[in-house]
Amino acid sequence: MVQFTDTELPNIIQLENVSQSYDGGNSYIIQDFNLLIEDHPNRGQFVVLLGMSGSGKSTILRYVSGLQKPSSGIVKVHDKLITDESRVSMVFQQYSSFPWMTVQENVALGLQFKGLDEKTRREKAQEMIEMVGLAGHENKYAQYPTLSGGQLQRVAIARSLLANPEILLMDEPFGALDIKTRLQMQELLIELWEKFHSTVIFVTHDIAEAVYLGDDVYIMKSAPSKIVEHIKIDLPLHRTRELKRERHFMELVQDVEDRMVQVASLD
Numbered sequence: 001m002v003q004f005t006d007t008e009l010p011n012i013i014q015l016e017n018v019s020q021s022y023d024g025g026n027s028y029i030i031q032d033f034n035l036l037i038e039d040h041p042n043r044g045q046f047v048v049l050l051g052m053s054g055s056g057k058s059t060i061l062r063y064v065s066g067l068q069k070p071s072s073g074i075v076k077v078h079d080k081l082i083t084d085e086s087r088v089s090m091v092f093q094q095y096s097s098f099p100w101m102t103v104q105e106n107v108a109l110g111l112q113f114k115g116l117d118e119k120t121r122r123e124k125a126q127e128m129i130e131m132v133g134l135a136g137h138e139n140k141y142a143q144y145p146t147l148s149g150g151q152l153q154r155v156a157i158a159r160s161l162l163a164n165p166e167i168l169l170m171d172e173p174f175g176a177l178d179i180k181t182r183l184q185m186q187e188l189l190i191e192l193w194e195k196f197h198s199t200v201i202f203v204t205h206d207i208a209e210a211v212y213l214g215d216d217v218y219i220m221k222s223a224p225s226k227i228v229e230h231i232k233i234d235l236p237l238h239r240t241r242e243l244k245r246e247r248h249f250m251e252l253v254q255d256v257e258d259r260m261v262q263v264a265s266l267d
C-alpha cells in the first residue's frame with residue numbers, strides 16, 4: 001500500500017506489523033497490519049476507517065486506545081508504546097456513560113488520573129460541557145431517555161476530549177442516531193476538531209459521512225484485516241454542508257463506494 005507521508009512530521013499513531021490470533025496462532029484475523037498517522041499539530045488530522053463488518057476496525061481502535069494488545073507487532077502513540085497511564089479514551093456507538101452519574105461527573109471522569117483537585121476538575125468539565133452544547137444539562141443523569149442519544153454522545157465526546165484532546169477515537173459514534181441528530185453531530189465534530197486540532201480516527205459505514213469528515217479514508221478488507229485502499233479527500237480543510245451538493249463531493253463518494261464494492265468482492 002502506498003503511504004502518503006511527509007517525513008518531516010512526527011508520528012502520532014503507528015501500528016507496525018500487527019497481527020492478531022485468537023486460537024494460539026492457527027489463524028489470524030489481522031496479519032502484518034501497518035498504519036502510520038502523522039501529527040499535524042496546528043491543523044489536526046481526520047482519518048476514517050471503512051470496511052465490512054468483521055474487517056477489524058474496532059480491534060484497531062482498541063489497540064490504539066490501549067484496551068487490547070495485539071498478539072504480535074508494535075503499537076505506538078507519540079512514538080511511545082502505550083502504557084496504562086497513556087491510554088486514549090474512545091467514543092463507542094453504544095452509549096458508554098455511567099447512567100448513575102450526572103453529565104458533570106461523567107465528563108469529569110476524563111480527568112480522573114490527572115492529579116487535579118476537585119474544583120479544577122469541575123471547572124474544566126464545565127468548560128467542555130459548554131463546548132459540546134450541553135450547558136444546562138450538567139446535573140442530569142447521563143441516561144436515556146433523560147438525555148437523548150445525541151446528547152449522550154456529546155457526553156462521551158466531552159469526556160474523551162477532556163482526557164486527551166490530541167487524539168479522538170470514535171467507533172461508529174453516530175450509527176444509532178437519527179439523521180437530523182447525525183448531521184448536527186457531524187457539524188459539532190467539525191467545530192471541535194477545528195478548535196482542538198485533534199487527530200481523529202473515525203469508523204463509519206456511511207460513505208458520505210466518511211468523505212464529508214475525512215482527510216484520509218482507508219478501506220480495510222478482512223480475513224486477514226488489511227488496509228487495501230487509501231483515498232486522500234481533496235476537499236477544502238473547512239467543511240460546510242454546501243460542499244455536499246458539489247459535483248466533486250459526489251464524485252468522491254461514488255469513487256469510495258466503487259472501491260468499497262471492489263474490496264467487498266475480495267473478502
Ligand code: ADP
Binds near residue numbers: 022051056058059
Ligand atoms: P469490525 O469492527 O470491523 O466489525 P472487529 O474488530 O470487531 O471488526 O472484529 C474483527 C474480527 O475479529 C471479526 O472476525 C471478529 O469475529 C473477530 N474477533 C473479535 N474479537 C474476538 C475474540 N475475542 N475472539 C475471537 N474472534 C474475535
Ligand code: MG
Binds near residue numbers: 057058059171
Ligand atoms: Mg466494529
